Amino acid sequence: MPVSHEDLKMVDSAADLLGVASPSRKRAESEVSRYYDAQEPASSSSSPSNDLLDGVQSLSLSHIPDTDISPSNGSSETSSYRSGAVGTAASTGAAAVPPLQRRDSGRGRARELPRKSSLSMPTAPLTFQHHHRKNSSSGSISRIYTAAAAPNIRQPLSHEYLRGSGSPAQESTSVASETLQNSTPPFTSNEAARPGLNGRTRSLSRTRSLSYMKRMEPELPDFMVSAPAKVIMYGEHAVVHGKAAIAAALSLRSYLHVHHLPRDNRTVTLHLADIDLNHTWDIESLPWDFFNSPAKKRIHFDTVTSLDPELLEALQPFLSSIVNKYHSAATAFLYVYLCLGSKHSPAAVFTLRSTIPIGAGLGSSASITVCLSAALHLQSGMLVRPSAKLFEEECARQLKRINDWAFVGEMCIHGNPSGVDNTVATGGKAVLFRRGDYSKPPEVKRLEHFPELPLMLVNTNQPRRTAELVAAVHGLRNSHPTTCGLMLDAIDNVTAEAMMLLDNKHFRPDDSHLTRLGELVRINHGLLVSLGVSHPKLERVRQIVDGSGIGWTKLTGAGGGGCAFSVLKPIQMPGDEAKKLKVEETLKEEGMVTYEATLGGDGVGVLWPAMHGKPEERVSITKEMFLAADGDDGVEALVGVKALGSGRLAWGFWREWLPEEA
Ligand SMILES: Nc1ncnc2c1ncn2[C@@H]1O[C@H](COP(=O)(O)OP(=O)(O)O)[C@@H](O)[C@H]1O
Ligand SMILES: C[C@@](O)(CCOP(=O)(O)O)CC(=O)O
Structure with a gap:
């Protein structure tokens, strides 16, 4: 029986409350797995992964025909002129099917891409960068992918320990013992034995040690996201009034490090290092009930085109102690965090550093809201790390999701932005952008040449x-x-x-x-x-x-x-x-x-897990290392897209097209 959106929403909430994958959710997931297995030809290039697949409606990158940007079509009457006041949250275009987690069958199957390449994007040494597109034999557009193992996004790390050559029971107990040698367990060791997994016997103490270990483990590995600045070549301000603008991604970038805390720590910290803002909230004390109430709840697939003043008001008690001239970035974080998360969201420290000058017209705010949106989606399991296994349409859907919620963050910072900045910071390259009707998605045309x-x-x-x-x-x-x-x-x-x-x-x-x-x-x-x-x-x-x-x-x-x-x-x-x-x-x-910067580079990227170095000597990038990096050059050298490159062990980008062959 097909799974309906409503069914899965309910399953989702129940599972969220329990902190587990519910049987119906698992059923739904396996249904999707079966669907994909039936659709996909076998391929030997798969890497073990735990993809999240979904059936969200695809990104409509409405092409703007040349005639559309003529003055006659862009008359002031048709433009939506928005005041600074925020309106009621509007939700348009809820998805037909919510996200699902899909574990690879382990049979070495991967979706075969109709068009793909392992080419990486060239960067021009001087100011601008020229990207061509390659047309596939069908004449349509392709994009490049970085081959990468998708992260086990919703998979707690303890499951990693449980995998491997030994039986689950053997693995779990040995890891538990190892962990406990270096810690003080909150239980006594003389406990009665009871049947364990696979009919084996395991002691209650070991069961408890495992649960203790689980509490002490972070739920997810540390990871990073990054998004570029932008330059508006033509059309700023007019774009707020429904006219078209041309903008391109700039090679200056923001970097966000997400460090996960042990499960028994129920706090979330936002550390915006450039502006000296460091604030910690107790996750459970946040106004989840209000944000998650049926009238207010917005989900990842929703396109929110205005802020809800009541939700903003509900945040005020949690923001009032932040005294910082750039405090709107904290509002953006908390608003999106509460919309996309739940009481059970993983405890984490979000540390941001940017090489983009703040408030200088280069879209610093959009760059950070794209980072926050991408990180929160990744954390909640609503995105798959870009890889060769991603369908082009999925890639576009993921970019749309990041962009839509980055726009929500932008509204928190700007009031009534056009959305051009976050669109470029998400998708990269260069675009012609127009948003005539604010209740609808913008028209975006990628500039191929x-x-x-x-x-x-x-x-x-x-x-x-x-x-x-x-x-x-x-x-x-x-x-x-x-x-x-x-x-x-x-x-x-x-x-x-x-x-x-x-x-x-x-x-x-x-x-x-x-x-x-x-x-x-x-x-x-x-x-x-x-x-x-x-x-x-x-x-x-x-x-x-x-x-x-x-x-x-x-x-x-x-x-x-x-x-x-x-x-x-x-x-x-x-x-x-x-x-x-x-x-x-x-x-x-x-x-x-x-x-000296280049234009037309990549949009949002992810470094999962946050590690650098050659494959044999890879080390984790800790938040301390990130904070200690000396200036913009230090940040670039430690975590920079240029320094680490792109690929399976480096930055991955959701790219939508291929450079044209020379
Ligand atoms: N590096 C940063 N760290 C924290 N907040 C930032 C950073 N860069 C931008 N912001 C946020 O964006 C706002 C600046 O946005 P804005 O005035 O639109 O400038 P820009 O033109 O660079 O986007 C700041 O008030 C702050 O809230
Ligand atoms: C003036 C405007 O067109 C661009 C603003 O760019 P920036 O925030 O100065 O980087 C506003 C907008 O498009 O939302």
């Missing part, structure tokens, strides 16, 4: 808050609806023109195409100035760069300070390089920082 561009990124070091700038544009539009509407339409037009150039495989950065792109950058900046979101320091960058004639400059992100980027003209004359160096020197003298 995003070119390598000569770019300079400058941080003015002028702090500002996205939420305030978005609210300021909102205010201006209210007082000057017609004029602002026209300016937003003009930005939309700029984005549409840029899109034709950036998504064109014949684009050449060394000819007139670059000049057109540069001019569009300058026009877009001018329109943002008119919307009132520039800053004297941003104007100074523009003056220095444009004055030297080396390129075209625009603020990126919310403006009001933060970052600007310049599209640089090709170095053609002998003095060109010297001019660029002079510009960099002047900017530095004025207290600004220039970045």
Whole structure:
């Protein structure tokens, strides 16, 4: 009999309450296992794994036809202009089937991928990175996978001990004894013997030692997740008002380390090291009953498009003691934690460090909310580590789930974000993004031919808050609806023109195409100035760069300070390089920082378990090591995607396409 969504939800909650896999859940899981076994051709490339499979509806990456981004289609009337106030939580598109845990049959079966490759994404040495796509014989798009053993996500570690060559009973007792040699057991040793597993005899003391050991073990291994920053090339602010924007992933990243605590520790800690925020909550004292009540409960598959003010209010007593100017990150964490977790969520310490400047227009908030969303999904068993065994559609579903809940976190930090930042931080690469109707998923078109561009990124070091700038544009539009509407339409037009150039495989950065792109950058900046979101320091960058004639400059992100980027003209004359160096020197003298970063790289990634080193000498990355890493370079050297690479023992990415063959 097919398993219904409702059935499984009930089974899920019952199992959660008991902390076990219920018989009906197991039945449902085996049903799905059977389904997959029947569907999949046998393959010898499988690794033993414990995948979570589900039947969530697939990510609809609605392609935006070129005509859609024309000014006529992007009129201000059709755009959804959202005020800073939060609305009622809306849930759209609940999945047909909830997640299921699937243990590999152990028969060496793996789903054979229709299209896959073990290629890894190249990174360009200079500013931008060019990724091509490879078309399969069917003409459709493929993606690359990193071969990796999926983690035993919901599997307590003790089960690992119980596996192996010996019988379960032998294994468990020997591990228990070993553990107990180094600890003080909370029981006496002279207990009556009673029948054990497989008809063997085991003593009650051993049973208790096992339960003691279980309590002392963390439920899951430590792991890490990471997500990139982004650069909005065209369309910031307008995108909040329903227009299109073009954005690309940037090679600066946030890293989140998740350390699991012994089961008898019932606390959860959020340590945001960059902002000196370190707070611990007692898990059971959190308002689970309210968050899990039928009227409020949201599950992993739900697309939540606005925050619930009552849920936010319920969190206040747990946030009020956090005095930190960046405290909204804690709100984001707690909101998503309570929505996705349960009283039985594993005790853990979440430690975050980021190489992205905070509040500088590079999407630092989205990068951290993507990390938090991915970590919480992984922890609760709702994601499979990316591997060659993942269907393309599953990969897309997992990315959608991460992205949807990262957006919830973004709403906690920003109020009314467009969602472009978290979409890029989740999926990586470059996208054309538009969210006309906030009650529906955004339209996202991946830019297949995003070119390598000569770019300079400058941080003015002028702090500002996205939420305030978005609210300021909102205010201006209210007082000057017609004029602002026209300016937003003009930005939309700029984005549409840029899109034709950036998504064109014949684009050449060394000819007139670059000049057109540069001019569009300058026009877009001018329109943002008119919307009132520039800053004297941003104007100074523009003056220095444009004055030297080396390129075209625009603020990126919310403006009001933060970052600007310049599209640089090709170095053609002998003095060109010297001019660029002079510009960099002047900017530095004025207290600004220039970045060398690449665009168009990977989105969210996972390092499971958190280990580094060559296969034979792998060591765990502890939270202490992570915290001790010296500055951004230290973080990159210890856990960085560049340092550890990607692959089975390194970072895994949910990727949706393959680079095109040269
Ligand atoms: N490294 C970080 N650690 C903790 N919180 C962060 C970090 N980076 C960003 N945030 C959160 O994001 C907010 C900044 O978001 P925002 O002003 O939109 O800047 P950005 O343009 O970089 O996204 C901060 O107030 C904080 O809550
Ligand atoms: C201004 C805006 O378009 C981009 C904000 O980017 P950032 O938070 O400054 O990185 C707001 C949004 O898209 O939600």
